[in-house]
Amino acid sequence: MTTEKSKTPVKFGASFTPHMVCSRYEEGKGWTSPEITDAKTFSLMPAAAVFHYGQAIFEGLKARRNPQGEVTLFRAEQNAARLRKSARRLVMPEISDEMFLNALRLLLEKDGHLTPEASGSGLYLRPYMFAEEAFLGVRPADSYIFAIIASPMAAYFSDDNGFLKLWIADSARAAPGGTGDVKAAGNYASSFTAQLEAKKHHCHQSLFLDAKEKKYIEEAGAMNVMFVKKDGSIVTPPLNGSILPGITRDSILTLGRDLGFEMKEEPLAIDDVFAAGHSGEIVEAFSSGTAVGILPIGELVRKGADGQIETVHFKGADQSFPVATRLSKALLDLQEGKAEDKHGWVKTYV
Template sequence: MADATILDFEFEAHPNPVSDADRAGVLADPGFGKALTDHMVVIQYAEGHGWHNARVQPHAPLQINPACAVLHYAQEIFEGLKAYRLPDGGAALFRPEANAGRFNESAVRMAMPEMPEELFLESLGQMVRADRHWIPEGEGGSLYLRPFMFASETFLGVRPASEFTYLVIASPAGAYFKGAESVTLWASEHYTRAAPGGTGAAKCGGNYASSLVAQAEAIREGCHQVVFLDAVERRWVEELGGMNIMFVFEDGSIQTPPLGGTILPGITRDSLLTLAREAGLTVREERYGIDQWKADAESGRLREAFACGTAAVVTSIGKVRGRDFEFGIGNQGPGMVAQKLKSDLVAIQRGRAPDPHGWVKRLF
């Protein structure tokens, strides 16, 4: 079996890349996930042969057999992280080793092969270096990277696949909730995101697919996002459709639902908790009920709530609505603690502040 940690990448330049003028037009207002860059990384895996055939090639559609395993049994995982432009014009990733670790934890849960950390990190570096001109220069801009792996073996039996394809694609990104100082959440009554023993802690597409009906309900109710409660008691706040959640109380303490198999272990979540502790704030990872959330918001004990994740970083929560209730939080706008934590985190990510934890990994 080849030593996957020292694979050589073949490079094929795109024969007809996006023109400088068209790319500049995209980067002026990239949105999120709308445009894709010129290249992609592809690596193959086969049982008995390991990881092989690593390459950077033109971004193009894939050709797969209709009996490809992922189409029938959803055996796939993904990650999301960003490349940031540094003050001197270089570029860096933020905590990519954490993404590599979570990718492999997801792989184990989904009966897929783990990828050596060195290969995962090199695939990201290859992607960013190939499309370095796609990193937006403006404030808040970044290059969003989407590494993912799917079962590419052709068969119809119900079993783990033995062949997999790993790819990295990239998209220039701006603000996720553009123009929103705070968001309104819909507390789902009928739908749950994950149950004990399920795949809630894995970053797999099935988790997001099952959340879409609840997200659609939230939008119909005039809300930005859905917030899920636990699947057992339908009481405890867990997370949003794609972000973790935190609460700030009148004494300045922060509380967030504990990990335990049903909540995705967010890297932004972990980073913010670290920064909060270092700032002298009391941090609790404890369960928080929707009934208590409403009571604390109405009494003023709860001053802020915010969502956090790679895409949006930090977004304040202004209101929460449900089938038979609605309540506001604090001033229903950006919270001071949320803004401070976001500012501190972004300054590290973009190389404008000291990085005592070694979170920033320079690429060039």
């Protein structure tokens, strides 16, 4: 665990603060009040429903320090709303904004001093819920645990070139009518095969296509994606029920318009993106997410119909990626309290 004040760990998710928040739900009784405890293991029966039927959901958000040294959160109420949506989809008990935000405050009051001070770093917060009841019948569980843990973090990815390489996955992440637009734990487990395939081809992550036609770009394993055209417009795949509605994605759409960019939500066929990258019609690409912020995508790699490996490069003005850099600075300055928050997105917690 990380206990030294403001120390930034080298690797994301590898160290944790010494405390956590917990609450328990029981059918007919509701949720107990969230309580701060020492970080501890859970004692679960072998028949706990989470092990057998996968009722597990989570969120992710990052606490940051502003110039006054206060610890703040960015659009945390949106995480609360998305957790409720996930809970409804997996037939789990919902948590109110008040309970969710109070639980975050409890943990930050105890461990907020461990929030790293360096720009771009933060204290990653992981709220999650899982089915606790020991029962093998196929039905929603009657008891659940909600908890929040925290992990000081620097960068999610690091690369000597300063950009990501994404492998075009053969497998699908989600299908229409499924759980792709909520943060169900199983969504991420099913992406691991594609992640390993990406690593075999020296890529950081996989980029998934739609399940029906395997034609249209959806999202990466832990990120939404956007593409910058030569005319300056920025395009991202539309939310279609199988793409996670990223809070960072939504924020970028708003900030981009504030900065004068034409922001579009349009289907992006993978063949068209490769052709546009080769021709120079698409000049940049970048990913977005809570943990990653905004990171340039320098290369997309895929296996062609002939079995040969094809790579498209997004040079971004000789790999300076000016649009991604500008948007990243605007977003980070806002999140760290260095720019005017005209949308009221940042709230002080400690």
